[in-house]
Amino acid sequence: LNCDLGESFGAYAMGVDAEIIPLVTSVNIACGFHAGDPAVMRRTARAAIEKGVAIGAHPGLPDLQGFGRRAMDVTSQEVSDMVLYQIGALYAMVKAEGGKLSHVKPHGALYNMAAADARLADAIAEAVHRFDPSLVLFGLAGSESLRAGERAGLKTAAEGFADRTYQSDGSLTPRHHPKALLTDPLQVAAQTARIVVEGKVGSVEGGDVAIRAETICIHGDGAHALAFAQAIRRRLEAEGIAVAPAASAPNQLST
Amino acid sequence: LNCDLGESFGAYAMGVDAEIIPLVTSVNIACGFHAGDPAVMRRTARAAIEKGVAIGAHPGLPDLQGFGRRAMDVTSQEVSDMVLYQIGALYAMVKAEGGKLSHVKPHGALYNMAAADARLADAIAEAVHRFDPSLVLFGLAGSESLRAGERAGLKTAAEGFADRTYQSDGSLTPRHHPKALLTDPLQVAAQTARIVVEGKVGSVEGGDVAIRAETICIHGDGAHALAFAQAIRRRLEAEGIAVAPAASAPNQLST
Amino acid sequence: LNCDLGESFGAYAMGVDAEIIPLVTSVNIACGFHAGDPAVMRRTARAAIEKGVAIGAHPGLPDLQGFGRRAMDVTSQEVSDMVLYQIGALYAMVKAEGGKLSHVKPHGALYNMAAADARLADAIAEAVHRFDPSLVLFGLAGSESLRAGERAGLKTAAEGFADRTYQSDGSLTPRHHPKALLTDPLQVAAQTARIVVEGKVGSVEGGDVAIRAETICIHGDGAHALAFAQAIRRRLEAEGIAVAPAASAPNQLST
Amino acid sequence: LNCDLGESFGAYAMGVDAEIIPLVTSVNIACGFHAGDPAVMRRTARAAIEKGVAIGAHPGLPDLQGFGRRAMDVTSQEVSDMVLYQIGALYAMVKAEGGKLSHVKPHGALYNMAAADARLADAIAEAVHRFDPSLVLFGLAGSESLRAGERAGLKTAAEGFADRTYQSDGSLTPRHHPKALLTDPLQVAAQTARIVVEGKVGSVEGGDVAIRAETICIHGDGAHALAFAQAIRRRLEAEGIAVAPAASAPNQLST
Numbered sequence A, B, C, D: 001l002n003c004d005l006g007e008s009f010g011a012y013a014m015g016v017d018a019e020i021i022p023l024v025t026s027v028n029i030a031c032g033f034h035a036g037d038p039a040v041m042r043r044t045a046r047a048a049i050e051k052g053v054a055i056g057a058h059p060g061l062p063d064l065q066g067f068g069r070r071a072m073d074v075t076s077q078e079v080s081d082m083v084l085y086q087i088g089a090l091y092a093m094v095k096a097e098g099g100k101l102s103h104v105k106p107h108g109a110l111y112n113m114a115a116a117d118a119r120l121a122d123a124i125a126e127a128v129h130r131f132d133p134s135l136v137l138f139g140l141a142g143s144e145s146l147r148a149g150e151r152a153g154l155k156t157a158a159e160g161f162a163d164r165t166y167q168s169d170g171s172l173t174p175r176h177h178p179k180a181l182l183t184d185p186l187q188v189a190a191q192t193a194r195i196v197v198e199g200k201v202g203s204v205e206g207g208d209v210a211i212r213a214e215t216i217c218i219h220g221d222g223a224h225a226l227a228f229a230q231a232i233r234r235r236l237e238a239e240g241i242a243v244a245p246a247a248s249a250p251n252q253l254s255t
Helices: A017-023 A038-051 A076-096 A108-116 A118-131 A144-152 A185-198 A225-238 B017-023 B038-051 B076-096 B108-116 B118-131 B144-152 B185-198 B225-238 C017-023 C038-051 C076-096 C108-116 C118-131 C144-152 C185-198 C225-238 D017-023 D038-051 D076-096 D108-116 D118-131 D144-152 D185-198 D225-238
Strands: A002-005 A026-030 A054-058 A101-104 A136-140 A155-161 A200-202 A208-210 A215-219 B002-005 B026-030 B054-058 B101-104 B136-140 B155-161 B200-202 B208-210 B215-219 C002-005 C026-030 C054-058 C101-104 C136-140 C155-161 C200-202 C208-210 C215-219 D002-005 D026-030 D054-058 D101-104 D136-140 D155-161 D200-202 D208-210 D215-219
Touching: A002 A017, A017 A038, A017 A225, A026 A038, A026 A101, A038 A054, A038 A076, A038 B076, A054 A076, A076 A101, A076 A118, A076 B038, A076 B076, A076 B118, A108 A118, A108 A136, A108 A144, A118 A136, A118 A144, A118 B076, A136 A144, A144 A155, A155 A185, A185 A200, A185 A215, A185 A225, A215 A225, B002 B017, B017 B038, B017 B225, B026 B038, B026 B101, B038 B054, B038 B076, B054 B076, B076 B101, B076 B118, B108 B118, B108 B136, B108 B144, B118 B136, B118 B144, B136 B144, B144 B155, B155 B185, B185 B200, B185 B215, B185 B225, B215 B225, C002 C017, C017 C038, C017 C225, C026 C038, C026 C101, C038 C054, C038 C076, C038 D076, C054 C076, C076 C101, C076 C118, C076 D038, C076 D076, C076 D118, C108 C118, C108 C136, C108 C144, C118 C136, C118 C144, C118 D076, C136 C144, C144 C155, C155 C185, C185 C200, C185 C215, C185 C225, C215 C225, D002 D017, D017 D038, D017 D225, D026 D038, D026 D101, D038 D054, D038 D076, D054 D076, D076 D101, D076 D118, D108 D118, D108 D136, D108 D144, D118 D136, D118 D144, D136 D144, D144 D155, D155 D185, D185 D200, D185 D215, D185 D225, D215 D225
Parallel strands: A002 A026, A002 A215, A026 A054, A054 A101, A101 A136, A136 A155, A155 A215, B002 B026, B002 B215, B026 B054, B054 B101, B101 B136, B136 B155, B155 B215, C002 C026, C002 C215, C026 C054, C054 C101, C101 C136, C136 C155, C155 C215, D002 D026, D002 D215, D026 D054, D054 D101, D101 D136, D136 D155, D155 D215
Antiparallel strands: A200 A208, B200 B208, C200 C208, D200 D208
């Protein structure tokens, strides 16, 4: 169970990080390009260390105004450079606070671009590997991101989304689509349980999609993030499913 | 002999880094706040590694338009956070290129603010120490920056300036002063030699100032940077003085 | 009665602009440097036009992370340029939405710097005058800002603050002071009424300060902004005081 | 004959604006998003006013690091807002310096996106019209940009490029293509003369493309900008062709 957070910026507050952190096992901390600033990063890293959750870098496109959700025509080299920069910046915060960086998960448009484009996916995976080959790369289940991670020799974690709908090809429904987001905590919990237990998720077009996820994402910037996390925890407990940091689990995809 | 470089940004070229690097022993690479971007940082790190010069982070205030030369009313915590962020970002580039970070030198207004303000100086020194206690902290000779470095338990390198004039209190003449900058390479070389050999420098008010410098800075963004570096090398060779990376020298100030 | 708003940025929401606008007579819209973005500016301008409140530009320092509240060592020319740029940007939004720009009020650190520094105050006043000599300049009651406005030939509006405390010299208590901000709506309303009716305000040191204010500011980014605005309206109505846009009132200070 | 300039930023110099301005009839001044800053904008506006050349706004995508040359997935509304903001900012500089804004020409990726996408082109044209219906819209000859301008009721100027090669469909060869840029001043002058006299230009694939241009663009950021401008002036004079600001010419495309 992972959550994107540390997305406040300066005077701008976003998310309920303090309440979410105890409910998840891994957090992905924004690194200052699409969200976050040095102060937010350090405070979020400290809070995660205190609660003992695994910490990941959550690098994004250099687009604060667009929250890193607008695709940009960037080269592989630019992607590699921006990912390295952001991983390093967060690494410094985590190290200064006495913690350890365990994974990397690209954000927003960068995440989706890498899911579909093997060259960008390779750029990210190789950048992560050059920084630290023991880092786990999170990516969309079934996507180019994970295949690139395996090519680079990284451990990977296939990710399913609790609060996003899927298309029949296994990609996420784009955010501008009216049905892109789930808003009912029970529905969110049910989708999560189905992904975990059955390895399936319903698509917006109707019909099921096979999905093999090792970690489940909740977005920290939504109005319902806390309710979602609580509903998911309850549901998984009811199903008898334990949650653990993705970084500590064996790398199932690469076996 | 050190030089601030990696100060290009996107389409904007600054400095003649490739020509300067072989002439110095340490480089201070801008980290994206006052100058530099991820691509420039990586390329500059690679060039420095290839030439075998010591690499330092050169963090600045978040003010690209003002090139980090406009003082800002920032708190100690903000300074600590921005320094950590930038050190980490450069560390990632250096690590990915197979090199090692050896020192930290704040830039511009941040450098001057820390030279005069013990609280900001402590914030910087402690941030550097928390990231890596083996890093050498560069600071203005005789300033609060170095005393803070010693308090934090860091090795320090007292810095003299080849191309800036001094005031009678040992501080640098502010840039808006008409005599702030030296422009004649021979004068620059002479000031350097005098700092190194005699431990003295003339002040703009007239009269000498005692200065004990372990490293000499040349600015990479000036029109004459290359001519300065060449003139200094010739002059020091003529005087029979060897130059070596500050990071490898014993820490004279703290003994 | 005026309020600073339009301070959201991208995905970051700030303030309750839609609720505040009907309660005030003038709004000061952030212009993208310390807060606001083109989309927020246009939407806020449209909302203000629909409610018939006077629209002012609210230019700030180029410091989104610090919300324009960190003083910067900028020159008069830099201040003039940044103020012109931001006024023009907001002017375009207001014009495109069919409205009219009526005043200018600098934000945050720029406001306080201009209140105390005649050269910066002149730079702002002259920039406003060069753009449009019919614009009204808002400034701290009794400050250099207003004297500069008069020198430049502008109409001015002396401003009192409903939710900030004063020091005995008539300046605002700095934000880092524990008593800088009032939080009780009744206290805020009482201070407002006293400024308007008696021309006096209590100081944090004890004792009263004379203050001659033609417009009263409520900050839009505070948690209590709406409660403050409502309490002030009720109190002023109870006192039988009518509120009107500052731009439409005669310029009392310059007579 | 028009030139993109005012592309310096802070300490970063770009272009030889002072030398170019006397050689052209219209200038397109960057507005701070992809290049330029308030100081550069004001100085460039003043220089253009002194030389009597027509002044246009040159708005770009919010991407200083990419110089506005990386396509971004922006909505029509975002494009409209960013164009209005930038036009207004430049308008303020031109007005404060006593000049007049006469045209608008989008920059880089925004220019190319609008050339191919009628919705984005309409967003730009309508934004320009809402700000001032007397402004002339510059766009790629034969593109959606010009058709959108006509739909919005604007005067338009079809633009040909002196220093870029064309593809057989009349679009510009993308910059990453090895033959995208012409570098020989004589070739640049010859292409210009052929566009003006014959209404044709050779394509990179071989074969000619019809092109009906009312204004010819030279890029101000290239190393050869000055040599290009001089060669073109000489060639056009030799051909007996007079150059005049596009804004003053009748709108040929819309007749």
